Amino acid sequence: MFAADDDVGHAESEAMSHKQTPSARASTDQPDLETDPAATTDSEDAHSRRSEDYTNPNYQRTVQYADFIVEECKPPDETFDASDIGQWAVGNLRALQTDGLIEAVGERTHTWGTGDTSIINVYRINPAVFSDAQDIVKERSAYLPCGHSGFKNLNGDTYVCGYDHCTEQYSREDVSLK
Numbered sequence: 001m002f003a004a005d006d007d008v009g010h011a012e013s014e015a016m017s018h019k020q021t022p023s024a025r026a027s028t029d030q031p032d033l034e035t036d037p038a039a040t041t042d043s044e045d046a047h048s049r050r051s052e053d054y055t056n057p058n059y060q061r062t063v064q065y066a067d068f069i070v071e072e073c074k075p076p077d078e079t080f081d082a083s084d085i086g087q088w089a090v091g092n093l094r095a096l097q098t099d100g101l102i103e104a105v106g107e108r109t110h111t112w113g114t115g116d117t118s119i120i121n122v123y124r125i126n127p128a129v130f131s132d133a134q135d136i137v138k139e140r141s142a143y144l145p146c147g148h149s150g151f152k153n154l155n156g157d158t159y160v161c162g163y164d165h166c167t168e169q170y171s172r173e174d175v176s177l178k
Contacts, residue, residue: 057099058099058100058101058129059132061095061096061099061101062101062129062132062133062136063136065092065095065096065101065133066132066133066136066137066140067137067148067163068089068092068163068164068165069096069101069125069129069130069133070133070134070137071165072085072089072092072165073085073102073123073125073130074125075125075130076124076125076126076127076130078124079105079106079122079123079124080122080123080124081108081110081120081121081122081123082110082120082121083110083112083120086165087112087114088164088165089164089165092164093121093123096125097121097123100126101125101126101129102123102124102125102126102129103123103124103125103126104121104122104123105122105123105124106121106122107119107120107121107122108120108122141176142176143175143176143177144159144161144168144170144174144175144176145168145170145174146161146163146166146168148161148162148163148166150162150163151170151175154169157171157172158170158171159171159172159174159175
C-alpha cells in the first residue's frame, strides 16, 4: 500500500466520486442550481479540485511526468521495471519513487543491451497517480502534433518535442498555441 495515497493528487475515494457514470450521478441528491446559490456544477467542482491539487507537490510531479506515466508505466494492477521502458528512464523512475508516486515492490537482475548487468527495482504505480496522469493528458491542450505539450525552440523556426522519449521536430506552423 502506498504511504502517500492521501497526498497524491487526491484520495481514491474522491477520485471515485468524480468518475461516477451519468446514471449514478442522476440517482444521487444533486443540489438545485436554480434555487441554491451555493450550489456548483460538476465542472466547477473539478476546476476547484484541480486548483487545489496544484498546491500539492506530488500532484505537480504527476503533471510534470504525465506523459511518462501514461506512455511508459504499466497500469496499477501490473508491475514493471526499467527494462520494460529502457535505460533512459532510470532517472524518471527514481524521481517518481522518491516522491512516493511509484513504489518499489521487489528487485531483479537485468543485463542491458550494452552488456552491463545491474540489479533493478520492480515498481508498481499508485492508482491515484495513474488516474490523475491519464486525466491530465486527456484534458490538456497538446501544442504539438505528437500529442505532447512541452517543446523547445531549437533555432527560431524549428521546435523539438520536450518529452524525453519523443524526437519529433516541427516547424513554427506546426505548433498550435491556441
